[in-house]
Amino acid sequence: MAVFALVFLAPIAYSIYLSLFRTRLIGGTAFVGADNYLKVLQDPQFWSAFGRVALFLVVQVPIMLFLALLVALAIDSGRLYGSAFFRISVFLPYAVPAVVAALMWGFMYGTRFGLVGNINEAFGLSLPDPLSPDLVLASIGNIVTWEFVGYNMLILYSALKVVNPSLYEAAALDGAGQLRIIWAIKLPALRGALLIATIFSIIGSFQLFNEPSILKTIAPNSVTTYFTPNYYAYSLSFAGQQFNYSATVAIVMGIITMIVAYLVQLRGMRKAV
Known part of the structure; x- marks a missing residue:
């Protein structure tokens, strides 16, 4: 403790203490209460x-969790050749x-010195610049997805490993195919793990x-000083x-994050009930 x-x-x-003050050129540091907020x-x-x-959250997180779910289901199916190597390879970027x-x-994104530039030069193409102002957010989403698919896959795969094998045997005896088993057994078993992965991804x-x-x-020229709240x-x-105002921005963003994470958790618990 x-x-x-x-x-x-x-x-x-x-x-919180810093956020209640403001430093001025004339007059020094003074208490301002909620003015910074x-x-x-x-x-x-x-x-x-x-x-x-x-926008990043709404687009990137579903794509990342969907890919993690596909990988977890593929590994758990027992039909993937070299599943141990595949699992390590997917997790390695994390x-x-x-x-x-x-x-x-x-x-690699560089158009003058990186992979994109080499492809343009080798094949006479003119691929869009991934680091342009219009595409840099998508490029960051690609990096984050590459990094965290394996982490979320491990959460989902661990949840699948605790499912009672007798459920699969009973489903097979009833003539259920793989898609039916996934829909009726595996996805319901993953509800809690998906909720945890979603909350972690939101944060x-x-x-x-x-x-x-x-x-x-x-x-x-593509990433501004206020590109994200944390970077701002x-x-x-x-x-x-501007230490006082910086602390205020951080606290406001922390409160918003807690509220959104709580609402997602509450919605997930209601669905579970």
Whole structure:
């Protein structure tokens, strides 16, 4: 409990304390109460960043979980040749640090020095620039999907391994095919695991930081300082020296994340009942 209070509760309390003050060029630091929170709610850059991660969440998370579900079902089917190697191969990207993954994909995306550029030169093509302002969010989604499909696959596969084998035997005796077994036995057994994976993915989407911050060094015109709420808070603090407002942005985003995660959990529990 002491460690929990030191590394979790104390930083939150200090952030709340910072959010109640504002540092001015004239007059120094002064208590402003909820003014910083009202400023965040009226900040177009914050809402632009929030809308971007919300779009990222709505599009990327279902695709990632669907792919993880397909992989988990394929491995659990027992009909996949070399399933152990396949399982490790899919999970391996999760072991790659996010910074390394972003750098690796960022250089592959390059139209002048990377894989996209080499393909254009070799085949005389003109492929779209993955790091252009219109495509950079989709490119980040590809990186995150590559990183976390294996992690979510492991959650779903672990849930499938605890299903009673007698259920499969009974279904086979009744003449149920593989699709029927998946629909009637495996998917209901995965409901809780899918809920957990969805909540983790929602939290991860709202915390998106590593990939935009790394890609900004490669494509500075495509990634703004308010590309995501977390990156906006970081830029305010370390580039703009606005520590109080940065803490406020972080707290508001944390509250939004908790509310969304709670609503998803509540909806999932009602479906389970």
